[in-house]
Amino acid sequence: MxxxxxxxxxxxxxxxxxxxxxxxxxxxxxxxxxxxxxxxxxxxxxxxxxxxxxxxxxxxxxxxxxxxxxxxxIAQSAAMRYEHEVDTVDTLMQYGNTTRLKIVETGRVLADAATAQRLEIREGKEYLRLRGLRLEEPARLAVAVTEMLVPVRTGVPVAKLLDAASTARTVASFLDPARLSRVEQVFDAASFDADDARLLEIRRSEPAMRVQRRYRDASGRLLMLATSLHPPGRFAYSMVLSRNHRQ
Missing domain, CATH: 1.10.10.10 (Winged helix-like DNA-binding domain superfamily/Winged helix DNA-binding domain)
Incomplete structure (x- = not known):
């Protein structure tokens, strides 16, 4: 060389x-x-x-x-995983563009006290619960099981979000970076329950990397709370921190 x-x-x-x-x-x-x-x-x-x-x-x-x-x-071939690097809201949203969302469940739910607090709405108010898999393209490897909670307000495309045939497209347009003011992220450790493990075809109680994201509009109002659970070896998340703003 x-x-x-x-x-x-x-x-x-x-x-x-x-x-x-x-x-x-x-x-x-x-x-x-x-x-x-x-x-x-x-x-x-x-x-x-x-x-x-x-x-x-x-x-x-x-x-x-x-x-x-x-x-x-310890292994002859590298572990299959999806790696995502992010340093802005725009690049964060590329995660949705480079993976495919497969919806497995949708529904309307009335918020109990705990959920109302998480979604910043009143107890008893309606919200949408969407559940699906994130698949890496083109291998179609499932890299996460994702739950999306959406407070029902004026302007929320309820019918399209509840229609499994259009949910993925609607989520992408609903979370258009142009309408977002910020995305708040929290990473912690969790484990998979039986239902999530079955979707990902892994053992129950496998350790998980949990990523919770709060998407807010220009006024700071919560649009969606999304929680993704990633199994070991299938996903990596990286970011670059610098002292100075990019020119």
């Missing part, structure tokens, strides 16, 4: 090279990869580059590192 214009950082090239070797069986599951120092000598890279390349393999679920025990291969 010397003398060629690189399209990737050197660590990514090395990471890809090592991943290809693992997938070909050159480093079988259970064996150790070369040490950082050995990688530095063999590929003429810095210690930092070697460390970053190994970190790429760890993130792919191919290897595991333990202090004093080396880097051991």
């Amino acid at each position: 010397t003398g060629m214009r690189r399209s990737k950082p050197r660590y990514a090239e090395l990471g890809d090279l090592l991943q290809a070797a693992i997938e070909k069986g050159e480093y079988p599951v259970g064996t150790l990869l070369p040490t950082e120092l050995e990688l530095c000598e063999r590929f003429e890279v810095s210690r930092h580059t070697a460390r970053a390349a190994l970190a790429q393999l760890i993130a792919a679920g191919l290897v595991q590192r333990r202090p004093g025990a080396g880097t051991r291969v």
